Amino acid sequence: AIIYQHSDNLPDNTDYDFIVAGGGTAGLVVASRLAENPQWKILVIEAGPSDSDVFEIAVPGLVGSIPKAVNWNYTTVPQNHLGGRSLGYSRAMVLGGCSSHNGMIYTRGSRDDWNQWADITGDDGLRWSNMLPIMEKMEQFGRDVTFLDVSGHIDPSFHGSNGALSVTASYTNVSMNNYLLQATEELSDEFPFKLDMNDGQPIGIGWTQYTITSNGERSNAASAFLPRTGDNIHVLVNTRVTRVLPVGHGSDFRKVEFTVDANGPKKQLRAKKEVILAGGVISSPQILMNSGIGERAALEMIGIKTLVDNPSVGKNFSDQVATSMRFSTTLPTTNYDAIRALAQWNESHTGPMAQAAALNHLAWIRLPDNKLAGSSDPASGQSSPHIEFQFGKISPSITSQNETVLSVSVINLHTTSRGSISLSDSNPFTDPNIDLNLLAEEVDVSILREGVRSAQRLFSSTAFKAHINGMIAPAVNFTSDEDLNAYIRSSAGSYLHGVASLSMSPKNAHWGVVDPDFYVKGTSGLRVVDASVIPSVPSGHTQIPVYGFAERASVLIAETYRST
Ligand SMILES: Cc1cc2nc3c(=O)[nH]c(=O)nc-3n(C[C@H](O)[C@H](O)[C@H](O)COP(=O)(O)OP(=O)(O)OC[C@H]3O[C@@H](n4cnc5c(N)ncnc54)[C@H](O)[C@@H]3O)c2cc1C
Numbered sequence: 001a002i003i004y005q006h007s008d009n010l011p012d013n014t015d016y017d018f019i020v021a022g023g024g025t026a027g028l029v030v031a032s033r034l035a036e037n038p039q040w041k042i043l044v045i046e047a048g049p050s051d052s053d054v055f056e057i058a059v060p061g062l063v064g065s066i067p068k069a070v071n072w073n074y075t076t077v078p079q080n081h082l083g084g085r086s087l088g089y090s091r092a093m094v095l096g097g098c099s100s101h102n103g104m105i106y107t108r109g110s111r112d113d114w115n116q117w118a119d120i121t122g123d124d125g126l127r128w129s130n131m132l133p134i135m136e137k138m139e140q141f142g143r144d145v146t147f148l149d150v151s152g153h154i155d156p157s158f159h160g161s162n163g164a165l166s167v168t169a170s171y172t173n174v175s176m177n178n179y180l181l182q183a184t185e186e187l188s189d190e191f192p193f194k195l196d197m198n199d200g201q202p203i204g205i206g207w208t209q210y211t212i213t214s215n216g217e218r219s220n221a222a223s224a225f226l227p228r229t230g231d232n233i234h235v236l237v238n239t240r241v242t243r244v245l246p247v248g249h250g251s252d253f254r255k256v257e258f259t260v261d262a263n264g265p266k267k268q269l270r271a272k273k274e275v276i277l278a279g280g281v282i283s284s285p286q287i288l289m290n291s292g293i294g295e296r297a298a299l300e301m302i303g304i305k306t307l308v309d310n311p312s313v314g315k316n317f318s319d320q321v322a323t324s325m326r327f328s329t330t331l332p333t334t335n336y337d338a339i340r341a342l343a344q345w346n347e348s349h350t351g352p353m354a355q356a357a358a359l360n361h362l363a364w365i366r367l368p369d370n371k372l373a374g375s376s377d378p379a380s381g382q383s384s385p386h387i388e389f390q391f392g393k394i395s396p397s398i399t400s401q402n403e404t405v406l407s408v409s410v411i412n413l414h415t416t417s418r419g420s421i422s423l424s425d426s427n428p429f430t431d432p433n434i435d436l437n438l439l440a441e442e443v444d445v446s447i448l449r450e451g452v453r454s455a456q457r458l459f460s461s462t463a464f465k466a467h468i469n470g471m472i473a474p475a476v477n478f479t480s481d482e483d484l485n486a487y488i489r490s491s492a493g494s495y496l497h498g499v500a501s502l503s504m505s506p507k508n509a510h511w512g513v514v515d516p517d518f519y520v521k522g523t524s525g526l527r528v529v530d531a532s533v534i535p536s537v538p539s540g541h542t543q544i545p546v547y548g549f550a551e552r553a554s555v556l557i558a559e560t561y562r563s564t
Pocket residue numbers: 021022023024025026027045046047048090091092093094095096097098099101102103104105106107239240241242278279280281283284287496497498529530531532541542543544546
């Protein structure tokens with residue numbers, strides 16, 4: 001790929017076959033796959049700078065220090081069901097998108113997630129049996145595994161070794177890991193040991209897998225996919241796409257409008273074949289609405305002429321919701337000397353900075369039917385957990401001397417509340433209104449409550465008895481449903497895994513924004529490929545489902561133009 005810092009530098013004589021708006025997780029996969037055809041010329045337009053200009057991105061242990069300058073720094077509208085709190089909503093503004101600043105956790109979701117997406121959309125290509133080989137093929141696991149001893153931490157038979165995206169399993173061991181493994185034996189009904197959480201049935205406690213190279217660097221969409229491409233991809237950074245435009249008076253949206261800043265001149269470029277919108281779950285609906293594709297009444301109110309009336313644009317926004325727990329512990333802290341660790345990373349790409357997290361395990365819990373508060377199952381099927389525990393860190397208390405604190409996030413994976421993305425004016429530089437509408441549905445609160453109680457059982461096990469002194473948050477006397485509900489509503493936040501703001505639906509459905517071939521309904525020449533089209537949250541984190549959808553889209557796009 002060739003990177004251009006300014007549109008003035010783009011070669012005059014290039015007619016691009018495809019223009020990809022947004023050089024993020026999905027956008028760079030699609031661009032790279034299309035570029036495998038050397039006849040096709042592809043332009044990617046990315047709002048942020050190149051990821052290689054930001055040192056912190058490459059170092060897994062600096063994930064918390066990535067500068068705000070490469071973040072969209074969104075804030076949600078006040079959340080009615082969280083006591084009116086507004087939440088930060090992080091999204092990366094840099095080449096590679098959120099794959100450049102995320103927590104690097106590698107999870108594919110469950111077999112039933114993919115089968116449900118196939119059922120909802122009518123695309124059998126999305127079935128687990130079809131997607132597993134694709135996800136394996138894009139993966140590079142296993143290089144140098146003898147150096148990073150991961151035996152017993154992963155099942156290599158579910159992983160590929162020749163793909164672009166590097167994957168490693170946790171290879172260090174801290175005492176907390178041993179107690180967790182003991183607990184999997186003691187409480188095997190609720191917390192069975194799971195050798196590989198990416199085998200389609202992610203229920204139990206297992207070792208975390210990461211998109212990190214065996215050389216201790218983040219593997220993101222830019223570092224994994226772009227180096228394998230030729231000169232037929234041009235990547236224009238620091239440039240914002242403001243709208244997609246029709247060619248002539250029809251609904252053939254093969255033109256993009258872009259600019260460097262709000263007051264700068266706007267330019268337009270037309271793709272010979274297609275425009276692929278890949279701005280992510282917030283920006284893609286924003287760009288569509290600014291382009292006149294959305295709900296007529298809402299667009300008219302802010303003076304945008306409706307070109308395609310579709311009330312589903314920006315609706316159905318879904319995210320996972322997390323609450324936090326803290327336990328007083330005698331376990332050693334996971335803190336380390338960051339300066340020394342960075343020197344070690346600079347020297348050899350090893351040590352604590354070569355890892356994204358210290359505690360090495362994730363727990364995935366499926367609730368029994370009688371714990372679902374009489375609701376129908378919000379998860380996609382029996383292979384899908386309802387709750388995740390992410391074991392954060394063990395660190396000295398900031399409020400009480402001589403106390404050490406274990407932090408744990410409890411996540412409701414399959415929320416039923418739905419939010420929205422909408423516009424308050426027609427300026428493409430105004431942040432959209434982001435309403436997650438978290439905890440609007442009672443069942444979402446009750447699942448988190450069950451999660452809190454489940455974590456209490458885990459840390460009351462014999463395995464942890466000598467190491468956990470008690471619970472700090474929620475307070476130990478918070479035992480009733482009412483107390484826990486109040487704690488959850490005051491502490492809950494988004495897990496930053498938003499999807500479905502431009503949900504895919506079957507062709508001719510009365511809802512949804514894109515067809516199973518990723519084309520925007522009511523248009524031609526325009527597809528959306530990113531998290532916004534995934535119809536529901538997976539039983540896991542979202543980057544790998546996003547990569548999976550992008551791979552599927554790439555196949556469908558290439559098939560459309562097979563003979564050209
Ligand atoms: C803090 C955080 C931690 C996370 N941790 C994990 C994790 O550990 N594991 C996991 O699986 N998932 C994780 N996720 C989620 C996962 O990273 C995302 O779901 C996924 O990367 C989204 O991919 P995308 O292609 O939809 O969007 P993005 O990757 O966000 O790509 C969109 C790109 O488009 C660009 N763009 C947007 N608007 C415009 C415009 N108008 N013009 C030009 N360019 C534009 C953006 O700058 C961005 O580069 C995390 C997310 C966050 C925010």
